[in-house]
Structures are given as structure tokens and as C-alpha cells.
Amino acid sequence: MDRAACMREWIDAFVFPQANAWEERQQLPPAILDDFACRGWFGAALPPRWGGLGCDSETLARFCAEMARGSVSLLSIFTVHNMVCQALLRWGAADQQAVWLRQLASGAVRAAFALTEPEFGSEATGIRCRVARNGDELIVNGAKKWISGSCHAQLFLVMARAKEEGLMALLVPADTAGLRITPMPDLLGFRAAGIARLDFADCRLPASALIGAPGAGFTFVAAHALDHGRFTVACGCLGVIEACLRASVAYANQRTQFGQPLRRHQLIQALVADMATDLEAARALVERAAKQRDSQAAESITATTIAKYFCSRAALRAATDALQIHGGNGCSPEYPVMRYYRDAKICEIIEGSSQMQQLMIASHAFMRERPQRRRRHG
Ligand SMILES: Cc1cc2nc3c(=O)[nH]c(=O)nc-3n(C[C@H](O)[C@H](O)[C@H](O)COP(=O)(O)OP(=O)(O)OC[C@H]3O[C@@H](n4cnc5c(N)ncnc54)[C@H](O)[C@@H]3O)c2cc1C
Numbered sequence: 051m052d053r054a055a056c057m058r059e060w061i062d063a064f065v066f067p068q069a070n071a072w073e074e075r076q077q078l079p080p081a082i083l084d085d086f087a088c089r090g091w092f093g094a095a096l097p098p099r100w101g102g103l104g105c106d107s108e109t110l111a112r113f114c115a116e117m118a119r120g121s122v123s124l125l126s127i128f129t130v131h132n133m134v135c136q137a138l139l140r141w142g143a144a145d146q147q148a149v150w151l152r153q154l155a156s157g158a159v160r161a162a163f164a165l166t167e168p169e170f171g172s173e174a175t176g177i178r179c180r181v182a183r184n185g186d187e188l189i190v191n192g193a194k195k196w197i198s199g200s201c202h203a204q205l206f207l208v209m210a211r212a213k214e215e216g217l218m219a220l221l222v223p224a225d226t227a228g229l230r231i232t233p234m235p236d237l238l239g240f241r242a243a244g245i246a247r248l249d250f251a252d253c254r255l256p257a258s259a260l261i262g263a264p265g266a267g268f269t270f271v272a273a274h275a276l277d278h279g280r281f282t283v284a285c286g287c288l289g290v291i292e293a294c295l296r297a298s299v300a301y302a303n304q305r306t307q308f309g310q311p312l313r314r315h316q317l318i319q320a321l322v323a324d325m326a327t328d329l330e331a332a333r334a335l336v337e338r339a340a341k342q343r344d345s346q347a348a349e350s351i352t353a354t355t356i357a358k359y360f361c362s363r364a365a366l367r368a369a370t371d372a373l374q375i376h377g378g379n380g381c382s383p384e385y386p387v388m389r390y391y392r393d394a395k396i397c398e399i400i401e402g403s404s405q406m407q408q409l410m411i412a413s414h415a416f417m418r419e420r421p422q423r424r425r426r427h428g
Contacts (some may be wrong), residue, residue: 052109052112053094053103053105053109053112053113054109054112054113054115054116056089057091057112057113057116057117058116058119060085060089061116061117061119061120061121062120064082064085065082065120065121065124066119066120066386068082069120069121069123069242069386069389070383070386070389072121072123072242073123073239073241073242073383073389074241074383075242076235076236076241076242077201077242077244078121078123078124078127078202078242078243078244082124083127083157083160083202084157086124086128086157087156087157087158087160088157090102090103090155090156090157091103091113091128091157092128092131092154092155092156092157092160093135093154093155093156093157094110094113094128094132095110095132095135095136095278096135096139096151096154096155097139100139100147100151100152100155101151101152101155101156102135102151102155106340106344107281107339107340107341107343107344108337108340108341108344110281110282110285110340111281111285111288111336111337111339111340112285113285114128114129114282114285114286114289115285115286115288115289115292115336116289117286117289118285118286118287118288118289118290118293119289119290119292119293120289121242122239122240122243122286122290122389122390122393122396122397123240123241123242123243123393124242125282125283125286125289126198126199126240126243126286126400127160127198127199127202127243127244128282129198129279129282129283129286129401130161130162130163130197130198130199130203130279131154131160131161131162131199131203132278132279132282133163133207133275133276133278133279134154134161134162134163134205134207134275135151135154135155135161136274136275136278137163137207137219137261137271137272137274137275138150138151138154138207138221138261139151140271140274141219141261141262141266141270141271141274142261142262143261145258146221146258146261150205150221154205159204159205160199160202160203160204160205161199161203161204161205161206161207162197162198162199162200162202162203162205162206162207163197163198163206163207163275163279164194164197164200164206164207164208164209164222164248165177165194165209165272165276166194166195166196166197167179167192167193167194167195168193168195168247171196172402172403172405172406174209174268174272175217175268177209177210177211177217178192178211179191179192179193179194179208179209179210179211179250180192180210180211180212180213181210181211181212181218181220182212182213183212184254186256186257187254187255187256187257188218188220188254188255188256188257188259188260189252189253189254189255190208190210190220190222190250190252190253190255191250191251191252191253192210192249192250193247193248193249193250194208194247194248194250195234195247195248196234196245196247197245197246197247197248198240198243198244198245198400199243199244199245200224200231200233200244200245200246200248201231201233201244201245201246202244203224203244204223204224204225205221205222205223205224206221206222206223206224206248207219207220207221207222207261207271207275208220208221208222208248208250209267209268209271209272210267212264212265215264215265216264216265216267217265217266217267217268217269217272218260218264218265218267219260219261219262219266219267219268219271219272220255220259220260220261220267221255221259221261222250222253222255222259226253226254226255227253227254228250228251228252228253228254229248229249229250229251229253230248230249230251231246231247231248232246232247232248232249233245233246234246234247237396238392238395238396239389239392239393239394239395239396240393240396241392276401276402277351277354279400279401280354280355280357280358280401280402280407281339281340281343281354281357281358283358283361283362283397283400283401284332284335284336284339284354284357284358284360284361284362285336285361286397287332287358287361287362287364287365287394287397288329288332288333288336288361288365290365290368290369290390290393290394290397291325291328291329291332291361291364291365291368292329293386293390294325294365294368294369294371294372294387294390295322295325295326295329295368295372297372297376297385297386297387297390298321298322298325298371298372298375298376298387299313299322301375301376301379301385302318302322302375305377312375318375321371321374321375322375324367324371325367325368325371325372328364328367328368329364329368331360331364332357332360332361332364332365335353335356335357335360335361336357336361338353338357339353339354339356339357342354352410352411352414355402355407355410355411355414356407356411358401358402358407359404359407359408359411361397362394362397362398362404363398363404365390365394365397366391366394366395366397366398368390368394369387369390369391369393369394369395370391372387372390372391373387373388373390373391
């Protein structure tokens, strides 16, 4: 059985039936994360030489779609963990990889990605969290907000600014003295994703905490991590659309109004048709991005951005329509569509909001289509 099919079975057996209750409790049970780790899934996208499963992007896409079909909170914990894995794989020094990658692949160490601050989100290059050198040590002060997976993480990849050297990417163990992790409860969605605020007060780190060159923290390390994050979020949105479609069809078959099942009302059929169309379009964009990523095509970053932009908007459309089809029942935790609606809205904000994706897509389009300079004759 392939990886995505295993995930599908596991989701149907252990996640789907419980996911609403976890969102209400605002916590994923530790046993579920332990089981996820035992199956090697935290290392799904790491190469076998580091103990990972070595999934290619096409397999990873189906794997993440299945995960999000069950629980977007679970997907978000995987997403940030994988972002840190990929940043280390690409930019970590050999000794940093040797220390961390096997532990990350096994899930013995779980990681989270800390870029956003109370005052800086979309304008990520403005961040103010500070890092100063003191002999061989790095000292971090400042705050991060909205950090997914924080309540389960043993390791954070933190972006901070050094006065002269610019932005740095730092590995900060969760038990570092001076680091306070404050859960952020009662959010709109992603309620079981262990989101927290991080406060750093004179956190002392060894020089080996620095990933990549000083000053390369955002342009290389964070940008690489965010590209991977956008991909898994796009794939997750595919899972949300599929979940919305299934729930809508099941409900429209079973619920009768005006003497016939909802499925016979043409206005309901129109909503289902749009959802099914969005699912196919989203799948095609994710598959295209996956192929480009696997062949390391120059356009893969834009293909991923387009997939994330389209899929997150399509997921919100699907969730809105699924809720509409469920009527009043859609507004109750008895059914899963309310959760899809809450989570889908957030997918339009994380890893760069829809507006930020639009700016990136437009900038690429203008660059690609720019008029050729006229040759001078004579
Ligand atoms: C549930 C959740 C989980 C998250 N997890 C993480 C995490 O794990 N790690 C992490 O670092 N961050 C995380 N974030 C933060 C997330 O990445 C930011 O919320 C996001 O980047 C937007 O930043 P902001 O909230 O500060 O909004 P702002 O940047 O203040 O933007 C507000 C609005 O203005 C728009 N806008 C901003 N600039 C422009 C512009 N130039 N042109 C047009 N429109 C613009 C935005 O699109 C948005 O609609 C998470 C957020 C949420 C809600």
C-alpha cells in the first residue's frame, strides 16, 4: 500500500471520528502524535539517509491532502515541522544536520517555525526580534506570535535580526532558559494546532545555533521553508475541498425538504458542481506544482504559489457552500463542516496571505511577459 493510502486508512480509523472533539478541547491527544511519529510520518519528506521516508512531492501531496481531510490542525503541525526539516536539509551545516535530522525524522524532536511577530506579519523582513553576539554566544530578545505547533515542539527555527549582520535563522531548543511559551487559545480555527506566543528574554545560544550564513536568514532559509509550507498547505486545502464535497453529497442525499432530498434541488446541485470543479482544478494545480518541484524546475516556486493561492480560496468557497448545504446543522459541532469553514479561512492567511501570493504571482507574470527591448538598427 502506498504512503497516501496508509494515511487515508489511518485518518478514517483514528482521526476523522475524533477531529471535532479535539478542536473543541483545543488539543491533539499526545497518543495520536506519538502514533504519527512511530509510523515515521514526521520524516515523510526527509531522505532515507536521515531516517526519513523519502516521499517525492507527488506522494507528499496526496499524503498531506489525506491528513488535512481528517484534521487541518494535524496538517499544520506536520507543515511547520517539515518546514524546519527542509530548511536544515538545504541550509544546515553537516554537523547541524547530524545532530538534528534523524531526531526530526523519527519525531523524537518536533519542530516549529517562528517568523511572525506581534507587529510584523506580511512585512516579514521588518521583524524586530534581536540577536546579539557575546563572544561565542548568541543572545536573543524579542517576541513571536501565532507559532503553530509550539505547544508540542522541542525545537524552534527562529528568525531574528542582528544589528550589523541582518536577519539570522537560529535553532532554539524549547527548554532554553529565558524562552516563555504562552498558548493562544480560542482562535477561529486550527484550534488543536498548539499555537502559542514566544517571548525571548536574554536567551543564550551557542554559535552553532545559526543556520546558513549571517544575513541569509530570510532570503534563503525562511524563504525556502515558506516555499515548502505553501506546498503542504495547498495540498491540505485539496483535502479540505474533498472533505467538503463528501460531506455535502452525503447530507444532500439524506436530508429531505419540500418532499424530496436536497440533491434533487437544482440550486443545491449547482453548489456541488462548483465544489467538484474546484476540486479538479485544485488537484491539477497541486500536481503541476509537485511535478515541477520533483524536476527542480525554475518555475516551481511560482507554480507552488499559484497552487497555494488557488487552493486556499477554493477551500474557503467549498467550505462556505458545504455549510450552506447543511443549513442550520452546518453551524453545529455535530457536523464537521463548521470546522472546515474555520480552518479554510485561515489557510488564506498563513504562509503568506492571498494578497501576498497575488503580489508574487503578478510580479512573476510581469517579469516573464516583459516586452523585449527593441534592437537598434543601423
Ligand atoms: C492560525 C495561524 C497559524 C499561524 N502559524 C504561524 C507559524 O507557525 N509561524 C509563523 O511565523 N507565523 C504563523 N502565523 C502568522 C501568519 O503567517 C500571519 O498571520 C500572516 O503572514 C499575515 O500576517 P499578519 O497577521 O500580521 O497580517 P498583516 O501583515 O498585518 O496583514 C493584514 C492584512 O493586510 C493585507 N496586506 C498586508 N500587506 C499588504 C500589501 N502590501 N498589499 C495588499 N495587502 C496587504 C494582508 O493580506 C492581510 O489581509 C499563523 C497565523 C495564524 C492565524
